[in-house]
Amino acid sequence: MxxxxxxxxxxxxxxxxxxxxxxxxxxxxxxxxxxxxxxxxxxxxxxxxxxxxxxxxxxxxxxxxxxxxxxxxxxxxxxxxxxxxxxxxxxxxxxxxxxxxxxxxxxxxxxxxxxxxxxxxxxxxxxxLTLAQAEGIAQLIAATNERQRRAAEQLMRGVTSQRYHRWTDETTTLLALVEAGIDFTDQEDVVAIDPAELSRRLATLARDIDDHLGARAGSHVSDRLPVVVLIGQPNAGKSTLFNALLGRRRAVTSPHAGTTRDVLREPLDLSSDLPGAGAVTLVDLAGLCAHADSPIDSESQSHAAQAIADADVAVFCDPTGRFGHPPRLRPDATVIRVRTKGDLPGKSDKTSDSVSVCALDGWNLSVLRRAIADAATGSASTGVLPRHRRALLQARRRLDDAAALIDQPRADAPELIAGSLRAALDALGELIGRISPDDVIGRIFATFCVGK
Ligand SMILES: Nc1nc2c(ncn2[C@@H]2O[C@H](COP(=O)(O)OP(=O)(O)OP(=O)(O)O)[C@@H](O)[C@H]2O)c(=O)[nH]1
Ligand SMILES: [Mg+2]
Missing domain, CATH: 3.30.1360.120 (Probable tRNA modification gtpase trme; domain 1)
Incomplete structure (x- = not known):
């Protein structure tokens, strides 16, 4: 630049x-x-x-x-x-x-x-400006709720940076102690820091990061992609929306209710909608019916219920915009209400927290993609920016790797622990702007508006 x-x-x-x-x-x-x-x-x-x-x-x-x-x-x-x-x-x-x-x-x-x-x-x-302050400005401009505004303010005031610096310092200290054990002891399997002490300090660090990421962080620590299901009555336009989001005809659609029977899963990349948001698994399902008329119906309903119970995000599709109660979801799942077939004249009440889309011509799909990206990264609920969340989860996983190695009776455990801690430091470094590859900077500032 x-x-x-x-x-x-x-x-x-x-x-x-x-x-x-x-x-x-x-x-x-x-x-x-x-x-x-x-x-x-x-x-x-x-x-x-x-x-x-x-x-x-x-x-x-x-x-x-x-x-x-x-x-x-x-x-x-x-x-x-x-x-x-x-x-x-x-x-x-x-x-x-x-x-x-x-x-x-x-x-x-x-x-x-x-x-x-x-x-x-x-x-x-x-x-x-520090990178965090710059991101705080961007987040403040884009904030749509009080939580995001507060998170932006913490970023700008440097509160968030101080936290990241503290975690970086602690990880650096632990790395130094582990490396001291590698370099200065005769016995290769002895770590200079007491294993119980190392374990305790790693656990504290992990807990602090989890707290910062919000209670839902635990479910995202795994490498599994967030699961986003399309739910709604038969014929609500779920499969058409599924195809439109994927940009190709993957699911069969028809004017007849009950077209979809199987559970269809496809990866969907959302990184261009929200920098730092990665891919999700998008799932299309049979429309929800209270009564199953045949064994095939009841089997597809039970597969759908299973997929819904596993979902992180539910896109609740309803062309009337009335939205009844959504089916049973995980308590921490996010629901996005979507008024499908937004091109058709509706007799709907205008629900303020729903987004209208037309899957046939793509109207408002970018708004929906952005909402899905927000919900999937959890940034909507915690205010933690997706780029930060991704780096923190990466650091968190490497800290877990280090912790898991402590009790292993292998000679190279200290080297492996040091390697994991170094990888955790690299991830944290991206947040405090010490390691800021050009493309990271490019992506952060590219989300600003012209004139900022
Ligand atoms: N006008 C209009 N029609 C739509 C739109 N989206 C879907 N449809 C039509 O609605 C009908 C049902 O669409 P599907 O995508 O098959 O609906 P579905 O929810 O998957 O239905 P099931 O699989 O039976 O549960 C089809 O005739 C679509 O062409 C839209 O945005 N506008
Ligand atoms: Mg369908």
Whole structure:
């Protein structure tokens, strides 16, 4: 992510508004302000000015350059959000004027439009923000409930980072103690730290991580993909939705109720819907009936009930939007209510917590995919970001591996324990930004909006 260019973006919503804000960051900020305003405002003091718009072709013959009243804030490096020379230009919120100001600014050499999250990425690269704070900002912008807002605030205030640092320190200490045993004892199978002590400290660490991840973490510690079942009455449109989510015709669909009899399971990758969310197992089932008319029906109903009892997430499909009681689910399962066949005129009550979709043309499927990704990663209920959850679960598994090796009577146990602890550290390192591969940074900041 090169930071040598100067980036500009509209930092306020598109459309008409009393005010719009254009944000600028980069080395060409000063010449740009001099060019367009005729003078440089004093740093950090809002100043009114007249912005000289580039003449458009009809005016070009005239010697007259149109100007626009604006309010300008100039921030001198390094005292700015990004750590670079930066500015904010407040102007009337009129899309036509905004575009003319933007094109005047873009005519200054070295200036281009910002990519999503590029301002925050620059702040991070200039050590103005930690990775966790940057993610906190993104989460705050996207928060849809109080829990997520609180989690975002903890990220931004550094509370979450401190916790991650504590776990990293403890893991580093344990690794050092185990390695001391490998390097400095004559007997290879002796660990410098007392095994009971190591075991106790690993258990404490694991419990702290589980608490942070929420009570449901236990069920996700396994490598099993989260299971997402489509449930609802026969003919609710489950199989059509199943196919639409998968992007191919996997299940047979028909206007006749009772088409699906078997349990169909397919992996569905949701990483493009929510960075850090991985794949889930999507399951299509027979529609739920109170009465089974034949042995085939009762067998497919019992298979469906079994699959539902195993599910982490249930997508409850109902074209009427009325949604009765869902069938018996695991107590910690999440239910997503989906009004299927959203293209058909409905007599439904508008339930606020349901999402309407049309599986035939894909309307609102991205909203549903995002809801599934949120529910499957548990981030909806705990506020822990999917990327964090994934890294913490990874660390948690490696700590478990280490703990399981303690009592094993094998000569290379200390080396294996050290290897597991190192892998746990790598996973935790991704969270505190010490090991931040480019693609991780790219993915985090790419989820920001332009202008942030
Ligand atoms: N208009 C409209 N029709 C839909 C939509 N989704 C499904 N349908 C139609 O609804 C009928 C039933 O769809 P299925 O996907 O087979 O329903 P199902 O819930 O799997 O049914 P069972 O397997 O019998 O339980 C088919 O005729 C579909 O074409 C939709 O979004 N809009
Ligand atoms: Mg079906």
């Amino acid at each position: 090169p930071t040598g260019s100067t980036i500009i973006a509209l930092a306020s919503p598109e459309g008409f508004a009393p005010r719009a804000i254009i944000r600028v960051s980069g080395p060409a900020t000063r010449p740009m302000l001099l060019d367009t305003l005729g003078s440089l405002p004093p740093p950090r003091r809002a100043q009114t000015a007249r912005f000289h718009l580039e003449s458009t072709p009809p005016d070009s013959g005239a010697a007259f350059t149109p100007t626009l009243p604006v309010l300008v804030l100039y921030f001198q490096a390094p005292r700015s959000y990004t750590g670079q020379d930066a500015a904010e230009i407040l102007l009337p919120g009129n899309p036509h004027l905004i575009e003319r100001v933007m094109s005047t600014l873009l005519a200054v050499p070295g200036v281009r439009r910002a990519d999503p999250g590029e301002f925050s990425a620059r702040a991070y690269l200039n050590n103005k």
